[in-house]
Every structure is written in C-alpha cells, then in structure tokens.
Amino acid sequence: MKYRALELQLNAGKVTPTFITQEQPKLQTDQVTIKVAYSDINHKDFLALNPKSGVLRHYPQIPGIDAAGVVVASNQAHLPLGQKVLITGFDLGISWPGGYAEYITVPAKWVVKLPTNLSLAMAMQYGTAGSTAALSVQALLAQALPKQTPLLITGATGGVGGWALAILKHLGYHHLTAVSRQAAATPYLTHLGAEQVITPDALKTIPAKPLQKQRFGGVIDAVGGDLLAAILPQVAYGGRIALSGNTGGNQLNTTTLPFILRHVQLIGIDSVYYPASQRQAVWQKLATSFKPTTTTLACTKIDFQDLAATLPTFNTNKPTGRYLIQF
Numbered sequence: 001m002k003y004r005a006l007e008l009q010l011n012a013g014k015v016t017p018t019f020i021t022q023e024q025p026k027l028q029t030d031q032v033t034i035k036v037a038y039s040d041i042n043h044k045d046f047l048a049l050n051p052k053s054g055v056l057r058h059y060p061q062i063p064g065i066d067a068a069g070v071v072v073a074s075n076q077a078h079l080p081l082g083q084k085v086l087i088t089g090f091d092l093g094i095s096w097p098g099g100y101a102e103y104i105t106v107p108a109k110w111v112v113k114l115p116t117n118l119s120l121a122m123a124m125q126y127g128t129a130g131s132t133a134a135l136s137v138q139a140l141l142a143q144a145l146p147k148q149t150p151l152l153i154t155g156a157t158g159g160v161g162g163w164a165l166a167i168l169k170h171l172g173y174h175h176l177t178a179v180s181r182q183a184a185a186t187p188y189l190t191h192l193g194a195e196q197v198i199t200p201d202a203l204k205t206i207p208a209k210p211l212q213k214q215r216f217g218g219v220i221d222a223v224g225g226d227l228l229a230a231i232l233p234q235v236a237y238g239g240r241i242a243l244s245g246n247t248g249g250n251q252l253n254t255t256t257l258p259f260i261l262r263h264v265q266l267i268g269i270d271s272v273y274y275p276a277s278q279r280q281a282v283w284q285k286l287a288t289s290f291k292p293t294t295t296t297l298a299c300t301k302i303d304f305q306d307l308a309a310t311l312p313t314f315n316t317n318k319p320t321g322r323y324l325i326q327f
Helices: 043-047 120-141 159-170 183-192 225-234 257-261 276-287 304-317
Strands: 002-011 014-023 031-040 066-074 084-088 103-107 151-153 176-179 196-198 216-221 235-243 265-268 299-303 322-326
Touching: 002 304, 014 304, 031 084, 031 120, 043 304, 066 103, 066 120, 084 120, 120 159, 120 216, 120 235, 120 276, 120 322, 151 159, 159 176, 159 183, 159 216, 183 196, 216 225, 225 235, 225 257, 299 304, 304 322
Parallel strands: 151 176, 151 216, 176 196, 216 235, 235 265, 299 322
Antiparallel strands: 002 014, 031 066, 031 103, 031 322, 066 084
16 A cells, blocks of 8 residues: 655755655564554754754655554554554654654554553654653652752753643642743743743853852753753752753763762653653653643644645744644
8 A cells, every 4th residue: 555755855965855655565573554643843853854963864764753643554462453552762763764654664662552541643742842851850750859849941942841841830840940042932931830931041150150059959951051051050959950952062061069069960861762661651641640731832733745845944933832743
C-alpha cells in the first residue's frame, strides 16, 4: 500500500520539504506499523532543515520526532491491531523515517501504549516537549520540595517550559517565576501558573559573583548557556536544576562554588533515549497526576498537507506554545 510522507531533500546545499508517495516497507518480526493521526513540530524538526545543524547526517529523510496513531500491522501480542499508541524520540525522524507520514513502521520497543485518560491529539500536544517537562518536574520532586518553594522556569513560552509551568501549578506550586524575553506573553504565562514573569537580563548581575542571594529552591532550564551560568549562583542550598536544553549555547562558564558550598545539583534531562521500560509510567503521569485540569498550552493546529509550507517558517513565525499536525 502506498502512502504520503514529507521528505527533506538536499540539493546544492539547500534542504527542501517535499511530499512523496512510497510503498510501505515489509514488516519485520520486531516491528509494528502505525497509521499516524497526529504529530507535532519541535525545534529539532526545524533544525533538520539546516544541513549544518548536525541533526541529520543523511538526506533525504522523513522528519518528525513524534507521532501518535493506531496500530494497523503487528507481530507483537502486546500491541494488537487497533491499539492506540505514541512514539517520541529514539531515532524517529533522525536516522529512521519519522512521524511526518501517513504511516510509519517502527521497532515495537519504541512504542508506548496510549494511557486511558489521554487522547491521541493530547499526546502530541505534549510530545517530546511534554515528556521532557514531566521528566524535569520528576527530577525536582525526587527530593522533598515543599509547595512554598520558589521555583524558576526558563524558556517558558516554549513547549518544555510551558508544560513545566502548567504541571507545577497543577501540583500546587504557586511561587513560580517564568523567564521570557516576550513582554506580550506575560498574561499567557500568568495563566499557565507564573506568579511573576522576568526577563533573562533580570537574572544577570554585573559584575557576576560566584555566590549570590539564594532566590530559587529549584530550576527547570531549557536554555542553558550564559543564562544557566547566571542562575547557578542564585540557587538555594540543596536546590536542584533540571537542564534539558541548550538554545542558549553549549558552553557553561561557572565555578564549583554553588556545587561544593551550597550542595546545588545540576541534573541532565534526556527524553530521547530515556529507557523504554520506564516511559509508560511517565506518560501515565501525564495522563493523570501531572495532567493540568484548568490550564493548557496554546496550540496551533495545522493540516498535514500544509506542513511543507509551515515547517520552514517555524522559527520566524513560531507561536507561543505548540504546533499540532493533524492527518
């Protein structure tokens, strides 16, 4: 059976999203075929348009690091026909044909059964961003974290920061400070749960000092770089920083003092290769205890047929919140 997919094609140094039609591959014993109902757009998907980004090593490739849909072919007893499922991360859309296709055939071990209280659309409103936010919140909650603890969330208008903000509010945390350069986003971030919204510059002191006033008991950071360097001296004794992104840069110019004098812990969050055996539990939380009941992220819905035109504009026209692709 033939199906449509969006393929990234490289010609003369330029990557062009192009719709193609191709045959489904033969199903191997350790694979399942899924009819995709929804996908999303992540920053990583956009970066794949740049051959110098390092996201993709080979072109052409079908991108899309997330997908949700229904099993239509399977050799796996635990993934029968009709089972609703989702996939985030692993090599999907990187070295394996991704979610920007009407059908995907993938290793069964990558697949997560859709929790009962979660729709396919909501699974992709979460996507990699939501699962990363859940892992970040989980890392902070691994030690006692009283509800009155002041917490800092960076990149709050994006998917990871936005979901972290909404989840923490849902869990009863009220002293939440969101970081954003977008002044116009303040009402939206307040709606998600922020008690106050500050700019990155508000966290920087001149001259910088290795230890400063202890302002935050925990941090969820999707930015890294110089912003993280400015935050570290302001984390309270025993505080944790869950770091999941590097949009602010890969370098971290800091000292050892916050770690050895204030017992600050910097915890790396990886959702791409997070163990398959533990993913179901994370998504169960996103469907139940972590699922915000009064707030949700802004979401822009687009049809799959419009994706070739939309994907290249993601970085310049990116709305607050998430992009949901419907098939």
